Amino acid sequence: MENTPLIITIDGPSGSGKGTIAQRVAKSLGLQLLDSGALYRLVALVALRNNINADDHVALAHAARALDIRFEPTDTGVCAWLAGEDVSLAIRQEEVGLMASQVAAVPAVRAALLDRQRAFAQAPGVVADGRDMGTEVFPQATVKVYLTASAEERANRRYNQLKAKGESVNLRRLLEDIQARDERDMNRQVSPLKPAADAVIIDSSQMGIDEVQDAVLALVDKR
Ligand SMILES: Nc1ncnc2c1ncn2[C@@H]1O[C@H](COP(=O)(O)OP(=O)(O)O)[C@@H](O)[C@H]1O
Numbered sequence: 001m002e003n004t005p006l007i008i009t010i011d012g013p014s015g016s017g018k019g020t021i022a023q024r025v026a027k028s029l030g031l032q033l034l035d036s037g038a039l040y041r042l043v044a045l046v047a048l049r050n051n052i053n054a055d056d057h058v059a060l061a062h063a064a065r066a067l068d069i070r071f072e073p074t075d076t077g078v079c080a081w082l083a084g085e086d087v088s089l090a091i092r093q094e095e096v097g098l099m100a101s102q103v104a105a106v107p108a109v110r111a112a113l114l115d116r117q118r119a120f121a122q123a124p125g126v127v128a129d130g131r132d133m134g135t136e137v138f139p140q141a142t143v144k145v146y147l148t149a150s151a152e153e154r155a156n157r158r159y160n161q162l163k164a165k166g167e168s169v170n171l172r173r174l175l176e177d178i179q180a181r182d183e184r185d186m187n188r189q190v191s192p193l194k195p196a197a198d199a200v201i202i203d204s205s206q207m208g209i210d211e212v213q214d215a216v217l218a219l220v221d222k223r
């Protein structure tokens with residue numbers, strides 16, 4: 001059908017390159033971008049700012065339902081606005097990422113964010129990156145990619161990324177954080193991180209960004 005949106009999902013662990021690749025593929029195909037991790041990071045930021053505890057599920061679900069947010073596409077991804085404040089940088093902090101991983105394990109938070117994510121599936125289409133895009137949010141997606149890389153390589157990438165932003169970083173701690181996040185994201189009860197049965201697995205440990213982008217675009221061409 002002409003108006004059926006093209007849905008491309010890119011799931012995988014932290015630092016595998018999902019955001020970078022999703023952004024490039026969306027740009028190259030003229031599609032919308034859904035950075036679903038940003039939604040969980042926004043809930044985490046609200047929780048941290050309001051001293052909401054990671055085990056206070058009622059308050060977290062309320063925060064997720066009440067999120068007053070707006071995404072604005074930019075050349076380098078999306079700008080995230082929370083109640084009129086540009087929080088694009090704030091949500092990228094490692095501390096917010098760790099809280100996001102805890103917040104994301106709360107079923108009521110995931111349920112509260114589901115419709116907001118599905119609303120992105122409009123013609124001509126969307127590239128969605130996260131943990132459960134191909135398994136839960138868009139099981140009908142046209143192309144599903146599970147992007148991964150070794151934990152060491154992902155920690156190295158994160159190290160370089162944060163260092164380039166001028167943050168003081170410790171490689172060993174980053175690796176520990178990545179491993180803790182993997183453990184939580186992969187073993188939680190609801191929507192754990194795992195490849196969809198029909199996903200194509202790409203291990204980018206030994207691949208450059210252009211190479212991964214080409215591999216995903218080739219899958220889209222082949223569909
Ligand atoms: N294939 C790759 N090779 C080397 N570096 C990469 C590759 N893919 C992504 N990166 C870099 O790794 C860092 C993390 O990528 P990002 O897209 O933020 O990952 P994710 O969204 O999966 O957490 C970024 O600095 C990005 O430029």
Ligand SMILES: Nc1ccn([C@H]2C[C@H](O)[C@@H](COP(=O)(O)OP(=O)(O)O)O2)c(=O)n1
Nearest residue numbers: 014015036037038040100101104130131132
């Ligand atoms: N669809 C999604 C997206 C993110 N999450 C959770 C899991 C992650 O630890 C946090 C943050 O996600 P994000 O993709 O921004 O994190 P990384 O950039 O991969 O480090 O949110 C999720 O559970 N489901």
